[in-house]
Amino acid sequence: MKALRWHGKQDIRCDEVPDPAIEHPRDAIVKVTSCAICGSDLHLYDGFMPGMESGDIMGHEFMGEVVEVGAENKKLKVGDRVVVPFTICCGECDQCRRGYFSVCERSNRNKSVADKVFGHSPAGLFGYTHLTGGYPGGQAEFVRVPFADVAPVKVPDGLTDEQVLFLGDIFPTGWQAAVQCDIQPTDTVAIWGAGPVGQFCVRSAVLLGARQVICIDRVPERLEMARAGGAVTIDFENESVVERLNELTHGKGPEKCIDAVGLEAHATGSLDSLYDRAKQAVMLETDRPHVLREMMYVCRPAGILSVPGVYGGVLDKIPFGMVMNKGLTIRTGQTHVNRWTDDLLRRIAEGEINPSFVITHRAKLEDGPALYKTFRDKQDGCIKVVLQP
Amino acid sequence: MLDMTRRSPRPETASGLARGLGWFSIALGLAELVAPRAITRSLGLRGQEGLVQAYGVREIATGIGLLGTRQPAPWLWGRVGGDVLDLATLAAAGGSRRQREARGIAMAAVLGITVLDVLCAATLSGTPGRATSRGGMSTPRSYGYGGRRGFRDLPERMRGAARDARIPEDMRIPKLLRPYGN
Numbered sequence: 220m221k222a223l224r225w226h227g228k229q230d231i232r233c234d235e236v237p238d239p240a241i242e243h244p245r246d247a248i249v250k251v252t253s254c255a256i257c258g259s260d261l262h263l264y265d266g267f268m269p270g271m272e273s274g275d276i277m278g279h280e281f282m283g284e285v286v287e288v289g290a291e292n293k294k295l296k297v298g299d300r301v302v303v304p305f306t307i308c309c310g311e312c313d314q315c316r317r318g319y320f321s322v323c324e325r326s327n328r329n330k331s332v333a334d335k336v337f338g339h340s341p342a343g344l345f346g347y348t349h350l351t352g353g354y355p356g357g358q359a360e361f362v363r364v365p366f367a368d369v370a371p372v373k374v375p376d377g378l379t380d381e382q383v384l385f386l387g388d389i390f391p392t393g394w395q396a397a398v399q400c401d402i403q404p405t406d407t408v409a410i411w412g413a414g415p416v417g418q419f420c421v422r423s424a425v426l427l428g429a430r431q432v433i434c435i436d437r438v439p440e441r442l443e444m445a446r447a448g449g450a451v452t453i454d455f456e457n458e459s460v461v462e463r464l465n466e467l468t469h470g471k472g473p474e475k476c477i478d479a480v481g482l483e484a485h486a487t488g489s490l491d492s493l494y495d496r497a498k499q500a501v502m503l504e505t506d507r508p509h510v511l512r513e514m515m516y517v518c519r520p521a522g523i524l525s526v527p528g529v530y531g532g533v534l535d536k537i538p539f540g541m542v543m544n545k546g547l548t549i550r551t552g553q554t555h556v557n558r559w560t561d562d563l564l565r566r567i568a569e570g571e572i573n574p575s576f577v578i579t580h581r582a583k584l585e586d587g588p589a590l591y592k593t594f595r596d597k598q599d600g601c602i603k604v605v606l607q608p
Numbered sequence: 609m610l611d612m613t614r615r616s617p618r619p620e621t622a623s624g625l626a627r628g629l630g631w632f633s634i635a636l637g638l639a640e641l642v643a644p645r646a647i648t649r650s651l652g653l654r655g656q657e658g659l660v661q662a663y664g665v666r667e668i669a670t671g672i673g674l675l676g677t678r679q680p681a682p683w684l685w686g687r688v689g690g691d692v693l694d695l696a697t698l699a700a701a702g703g704s705r706r707q708r709e710a711r712g713i714a715m716a717a718v719l720g721i722t723v724l725d726v727l728c729a730a731t732l733s734g735t736p737g738r739a740t741s742r743g744g745m746s747t748p749r750s751y752g753y754g755g756r757r758g759f760r761d762l763p764e765r766m767r768g769a770a771r772d773a774r775i776p777e778d779m780r781i782p783k784l785l786r787p788y789g790n
């Protein structure tokens with residue numbers, strides 16, 4: 220089969236590889252009909268996440284048709300149409316039973332390494348480094364889905380791939396980011412990043428009833444899309460983020476702040492960003508936490524920082540004094556996808572939201588490598604890429 | 609080494625080269641910063657230690673810039689400017705015959721590096737970067753995403769449509785922090 224494989228920094232190729240096979244009786248094999256490139260894939264593409272090996276198959280946003288099921292899998296049958304959440308979970312461990320699927324205690328088959336790196340291991344993820352299991356990903360014609368009797372979401376035929384594909388990651392991610400803010404009708408929610416995740420944060424915050432939703436980025440067409448979803452926008456390249464946020468909140472700062480940017484934050488002309496670039500360049504720091512610092516600074520006391528943006532390692536100059544003295548709450552994590560999928564599938568089916576609004580590029584799997592670059596560089600108005608194997 | 613039969617290196621080779629030049633800048637800069645006396649002595653630039661250290665700072669800054677950016681071309685042109693400055697400083701000095709010889713060798717080395725810098729900068733200047741609102745390569749263009757609201761109705765009318773969602777207790781703020789204790 221064909222698959223997009225990582226061969227090193229900024230080197231992704233469409234290769235011919237052996238088809239996957241059932242390895243465990245709870246597995247299923249899914250023939251991928253649509254898959255997408257995620258902002259998290261860009262962190263791998265740019266070489267910021269440790270634990271990738273040459274030849275790893277990329278991709279964790281995918282859906283398709285079940286073509287084979289293991290003997291013990293009672294949930295799926297051949298022919299089912301499923302969206303597969305990017306977090307692999309067993310459904311039985313303490314964490315899964317509490318709904319903390321992204322920290323399932325059993326799905327990471329490289330648990331001992333992850334235990335060393337993270338203290339305790341999170342769940343296994345598709346196409347996302349050997350620290351989270353090194354499972355071959357979904358930017359491929361076929362995928363083996365472990366614990367396939369737990370996470371895959373069956374979708375009705377009446378809904379198109381494009382309507383439901385994002386149930387596997389970015390829609391629940393934006394949703395959880397907003398839910399974690401426990402939005403009150405009086406709240407201003409400020410969202411850094413108008414990428415695909417930021418777009419779903421904006422829509423979720425509006426649906427959950429925030430009084431004011433503000434979105435920060437510098438890419439004009441992304442800001443335009445955020446405004447279409449009901450956000451007030453700030454262009455951080457041409458305006459002072461802190462000043463504008465204070466203006467929009469009568470000097471008090473937003474109650475809730477969401478970081479939908481992650482470890483590759485850009486900043487123009489700020490001292491801390493030069494510092495990060497320098498330290499990252501000589502490998503003394505792994506991440507660039509400019510957005511985190513800005514949120515800690517501008518957030519209203521007793522507010523919440525919700526962090527879906529991905530960080531990989533060690534961060535410098537985090538003003539924790541501000542967090543402590545203002546009594547801020549930080550909530551973060553990979554998304555517990557299955558906690559939200561039933562509710563969100565219903566909202567899609569009822570037409571409340573149609574997630575396909577975010578798709579700007581559609582192409583064949585073979586064109587994937589070129590589109591990684593287009594997406595990364597935000598060329599050609601690219602916001603979300605969907606590939607069809 | 610660089611294949612001189614090609615008119616200019618391929619962009620991928622040039623990016624690698626740019627990183628190499630970045631590390632080189634940092635190494636040279638550190639040497640200039642911590643051991644200016646050794647350098648001025650051998651090149652007959654005695655009394656110019658301050659200048660050499662300033663050049664060191666310049667090299668380190670350029671090196672870090674080169675390693676930390678996706679668009680190394682401006683930093684490389686910065687290096688070319690620095691090379692010219694180095695050459696001028698070397699050419700202007702006097703000193704003994706041995707020191708003049710040493711400076712000749714140093715100038716040859718700097719010239720070699722200058723050629724690399726120019727080649728690399730010229731190649732990478734041709735590679736387009738991200739189109740941004742300002743200073744981008746392509747003219748700003750509207751993509752017409754203004755209608756992509758994603759909702760079935762106007763956002764104003766969708767505000768609060770999902771207030772029926774059950775917010776799990778573990779994701780709520782402690783009761784005391786809720787504005788009206790609801």
Ligand SMILES: NC(=O)c1ccc[n+]([C@@H]2O[C@H](COP(=O)([O-])OP(=O)(O)OC[C@H]3O[C@@H](n4cnc5c(N)ncnc54)[C@H](O)[C@@H]3O)[C@@H](O)[C@H]2O)c1
Nearest residue numbers: 258259412414415416436480481484485527528529553554
């Ligand atoms: N927690 C999860 O489970 C989960 C799931 C999916 C994605 N993610 C993460 O969410 C983040 C965003 O993903 P995406 O797909 O939207 O990626 P993306 O790269 O398309 O979007 C990031 C956006 O942030 C903007 N940005 C950069 N610096 C900024 C700054 N200083 N202020 C404001 N905006 C800035 C960029 O211009 C870009 O539009 C990534 O870190 C990704 O890894 C997390």
Ligand SMILES: [Zn+2]
Nearest residue numbers: 257258259388
């Ligand atoms: Zn993702």
Ligand SMILES: [Zn+2]
Nearest residue numbers: 309312315323
């Ligand atoms: Zn589990």
